[in-house]
Amino acid sequence: MALKVWLNDKLVDEEQAKISVFDHGLLYGDGVFEGIRVYDGKIFELDAHLKRLCDSAKVIRLGIPMDHNTLAQAVKKTVKANNLVDGYIRLIVTRGIGDLGLNPLICKQQSLIIIAATIQLYPEELYEKGLTVISGATIRNHPLALPPQIKSLNYLNNILAKIEAIDSGAGEVIMYNHLGYVAEASGDNVFIVKGGVIYNPPVQSGSLEGITRAVVIRLAKAKKIGVVQKDLTRFDLYTSEEFFLTGTAAEVIGVVNIDGRVIGDGKPGTITKMLREKFFEYARA
Ligand code: PMP
Numbered sequence: 270m271a272l273k274v275w276l277n278d279k280l281v282d283e284e285q286a287k288i289s290v291f292d293h294g295l296l297y298g299d300g301v302f303e304g305i306r307v308y309d310g311k312i313f314e315l316d317a318h319l320k321r322l323c324d325s326a327k328v329i330r331l332g333i334p335m336d337h338n339t340l341a342q343a344v345k346k347t348v349k350a351n352n353l354v355d356g357y358i359r360l361i362v363t364r365g366i367g368d369l370g371l372n373p374l375i376c377k378q379q380s381l382i383i384i385a386a387t388i389q390l391y392p393e394e395l396y397e398k399g400l401t402v403i404s405g406a407t408i409r410n411h412p413l414a415l416p417p418q419i420k421s422l423n424y425l426n427n428i429l430a431k432i433e434a435i436d437s438g439a440g441e442v443i444m445y446n447h448l449g450y451v452a453e454a455s456g457d458n459v460f461i462v463k464g465g466v467i468y469n470p471p472v473q474s475g476s477l478e479g480i481t482r483a484v485v486i487r488l489a490k491a492k493k494i495g496v497v498q499k500d501l502t503r504f505d506l507y508t509s510e511e512f513f514l515t516g517t518a519a520e521v522i523g524v525v526n527i528d529g530r531v532i533g534d535g536k537p538g539t540i541t542k543m544l545r546e547k548f549f550e551y552a553r554a
Contacts (some may be wrong), residue, residue, distance in 0.1 A: 273350040275343050275383035277334070280350050288380050294363025298423030299373055300380075301325040304517045305358040307348055307385070308552040312358070313517075315341055317480045325419045326362060333362055334379045347383040357388035357518065363422065390518040395440065396545070399525030399537045400514070402454070404503060405430035405442040409452035409475040417452065417475045427455040441514065443506065443527065446475035451501040457516035458482040459501070461509035462540050466495040474500055481515040481548075488547045494540065503528075511538030513545075521545040 274286035294300040303322045306313040319337055326333050335343065344358060360383050367376040391400070407430040410417050415426075427444070434442035434455070443459060446452045451459055452475030459476075460469045467489050472478045486496050506512060512524035512532045521544055523537025532538075537545075 272384065272386060273347065275347045275381065277378075277381050280347065286382070286384075288363070288382070289366045291366045291368065292363050292380055293365065293367050293373060293376055294361070294380060294422055296367070296369070297364075297371065298421065298425075299329070299331075300361060300363035300422040301329065301331060301420055302359065302361040302422060303420060304388075305344070305360060306517050306520075306552070307353050307356045307358060308549075310348075310354045312344060312348060313552055314480050314484065315344065317483070318360070321420060321478065321480065322360065322362065325421065328416065328419050329421065330373070331362060331364060332379060334381050343381075344383055347385045351385045353385045353387075356386060359384040359386070361422070388518050390516075391440065391522065396522055397537075399523040399532075399535075400440040401438075401526040402441040402443055402524050403434055403437050403439040404506075404528050405433045405444050405455075407433060407442075407444065409444040409446050411447050412473070412475060418472060418478055420477055431455040441524070444475075445503070449502065450474050451503075451506065452476050453479075454514050454516075457514035457519045457522075459506075460485070460513050460515065461501065461506060462511035462538060463505075463509055465540075466497055467540065468497050468499060468501060468505065470501050471498040479515055479517075481517055481520065484551065485515050485521060485544055485548060488544055488551060489540075492543070492547070509533075511541050513537070513541040521548050 272283040273280045303318045305318045363380040364373050365376040365379045410426045430442040441454045444452045451470045458479040507530045523541040
């Protein structure tokens with residue numbers, strides 16, 4: 270069945286959901302977006318996603334063409350129009366139509382796109398077996414070049430790293446920052462476990478402030494598991510007892526091998542599995 274897509278101020282059929290070739294979202298990757306899950310018909314952490322979208326937009330001096338409540342309603346209407354029960358929403362705001370120059374300020378009207386569909390990032394068996402990852406040579410954007418907290422339409426930095434993973438047959442790539450500390454995966458946040466404590470790089474080390482990350486930290490703390498934010502090195506990852514990634518699309522997935530080093534007993538660890546379970550309990554509650 271054809272999807273209904275929200276375009277600017279209304280729902281249209283998928284075939285009518287088109288934007289101009291002069292949209293600066295296309296010409297320059299000038300825009301911001303969110304990926305949001307729907308579980309059992311409920312939109313997961315919608316307020317947190319809208320807040321992050323607004324923060325990203327503010328930093329790049331992009332107006333959001335609707336207030337928070339109207340935007341939340343538009344997202345809900347799009348989910349409803351597509352009868353989406355379990356799925357994935359892509360919410361995009363681009364700079365809009367301009368000319369062939371860079372100047373964003375001549376773009377008078379932002380484009381707003383909401384797609385409600387489905388996503389399966391990894392085959393189900395990988396969640397059981399765990400992922401093999403590599404350390405990427407491509408570093409995460411220098412925070413003084415483009416703050417990694419902005420969820421912008423320009424993902425070339427992450428795409429270059431992802432290509433490294435694909436070339437080497439790995440499921441994901443770990444990206445480091447300009448100082449050599451762990452930043453994040455190409456589309457997920459990084460966690461390790463050592464001595465029963467969970468460690469995770471601070472967002473200032475060069476990662477997106479993941480919404481799944483925040484939920485998983487809350488769930489771990491509720492289980493009285495210590496969660497410490499500190500800079501992590503390649504050594505820390507190699508010698509971790511458990512290793513997992515979090516993200517809207519990936520959810521919570523164990524890592525069992527990095528650069529040929531086996532993590533734990535080569536299967537997703539106990540804390541990883543418990544947090545994955547708690548995550549779904551919370552998401553479906
Ligand atoms: N880092 C990057 C670069 C991402 O694109 C994402 C989202 N896919 C994440 C981390 C995870 O963030 P969230 O849990 O909010 O999806």
